[in-house]
Amino acid sequence: MNISNIKNYQNFKILITVFLFWISIQFEKPIEDSIAYVLVVSIGIMHGANDLLILYLKKINRNGFLRNFIIYISIVSICALFYLLSPFLSILLFIFISSYHFGEEHLSIKASLNASFDTIYFIVYGLLIFSMLFYETLFEVNTIMLELSKNTFSELLVQITFITSFVIFVVMSLYLCWKKKIEIKEFLNEIFFLGLLFLVFKTSSLILSFAIYFIFWHSIPSIIHQIVFISGDVTKKSILFYVKKALLFWLISIVGLFVLYQFIPEVTLLSTIIFVILLSVTAPHIWVMYKMKN
Structure with missing residues (x-):
């Protein structure tokens, strides 16, 4: 994937973010x-x-893939068990590993x-x-938190995390500028992006x-990198191949999502079930992406 295509997607990402920002102003919550x-869900x-396909492509031999598959399923099972034993701690763990994953991709x-x-x-x-x-x-977050764990996040904790993470991010970014790892223009772009996202939120x-x-800041860039790893380039053919290979696992996930939503009576929010699905697959997905990138 060449530099011009990357820049084109960056421009598209900003435009779609601004468009959805406008949607959020014009329409009520049910539409949003x-x-x-x-x-x-799409x-x-x-x-x-396509985690399993990536693991298959990274195999040295058949036994290598089997070993990776067992590790993948084990991580899913451990995450599910950890959530059953300690929902609140598992959510905190999810936030930390997802934070790493978001930062790594971006x-x-x-x-x-x-x-x-x-x-x-x-x-x-x-x-x-x-x-x-x-x-x-925060009110919506804590509504989901109560369904998931019977606990909530305090406003003070969120504020402290927000201010602290922002200050540390700025300091570390300026250090990278000083070490000439990034240009000051890139740093200023990141601050602009964060400001845009803050307004959207x-x-x-x-x-x-x-x-x-x-979707637009994480999943699609990740899909692009996965397609390049699987097929060597992003073309119409390679995109269709990616979607075709992912279709079965995607359908299983969607069916599982709606089955859980229908048969767990204490859960009233679809967003809660979506979070549970993401919670169970995020850790193994991060492990696969680590292996792919290395």
Whole structure:
């Protein structure tokens, strides 16, 4: 994928974000949430549906794939068990590993210093995204939290996380500028992007806010990188191949989502079930992406 295509997607990402920002101003919450649900259950779940194909392509031999498959299923099972044993702690863990994943996808192609610095930088960026989102939609967040864990996040905790992660992100980014790993223009662009997302989170519902970032700032760039890994380039043929290979796992996920929604009576929000699905597949997906990128 060449530089011009990357820049074209960056421009598209900003335009679609502004468009959905306008949608959130013009329409009420039911319309916003409907758009968000469609995006998350289609592209959002699709972006992790080819994990097993990626593991297969990385195999050394048949036994290598079998070993990776067992590890993948084990991670899913451990996440599900951990949630049953301690819902609140499992949610905190989900936020931290998702923060790393968001930061890795968004920042790893722009700057890299060393493993320790990069890990902290990625987590701080992801925590900044989450804390901005929670800061603007805390009531909705805590509604889901009560269904998931019977606990809530305090406003003070969210504010402290927001301010701290922002300050650390700025300091680490300026350090990268000083080390000439990134240009000051790139840093200023990131601040602009964060400001744009903050405005989007302020005006949009929780579900649409999450969908805007998760789909257009994370999932689609991840899908692009996966397609390049699988097929070598992003073409119409390689995109269709990716979708075809992901279709079965995607259908299983969708069926599982709606079965859970229908047969767990204490859960009243579809967003809660979507979160549970994401919770169970995020950790193994991050492991697969780590293996792919390395």
